[in-house]
Amino acid sequence: xxxxxxxxxxxxxxxxxxxxxxxIGALLLMVAGWIVAGWIQKHTGKVLQRVDRIDATLSSFVTxxxxxxxxxxxxxxxxxxxxxxxxxxxA
Numbered sequence: 001x002x003x004x005x006x007x008x009x010x011x012x013x014x015x016x017x018x019x020x021x022x023x024i025g026a027l028l029l030m031v032a033g034w035i036v037a038g039w040i041q042k043h044t045g046k047v048l049q050r051v052d053r054i055d056a057t058l059s060s061f062v063t064x065x066x067x068x069x070x071x072x073x074x075x076x077x078x079x080x081x082x083x084x085x086x087x088x089x090x091a
Contacts, residue, residue, distance in 0.1 A: 026078045033074030041067040 041063050048059040080086045 022082060026081050029078055029081065030074060033071065037067045037070040037074070040070060
């Protein structure tokens with residue numbers, strides 16, 4: 001009985017260590033993607049505000065579109081890191 005419990009605990013520890021690096025990497029990728037998306041959104045908004053011919057509504061739409069496009073790419077990268085086939089999502 002003790003041997004079975006020890007084997008089960010050992011298998012659990014191996015499973016946790018295998019997936020812990022993937023989870024930590026995915027979290028870091030999400031945080032970095034979130035920061036980069038916000039930074040690019042801010043700078044895109046500044047560039048579009050300098051252009052006189054672009055309406056404020058269109059400028060807001062484009063900056064939000066850029067941000068969410070980057071976030072979608074980050075989510076696809078995180079899914080790929082976990083082994084999900086993302087080719088059908090991209091196509």
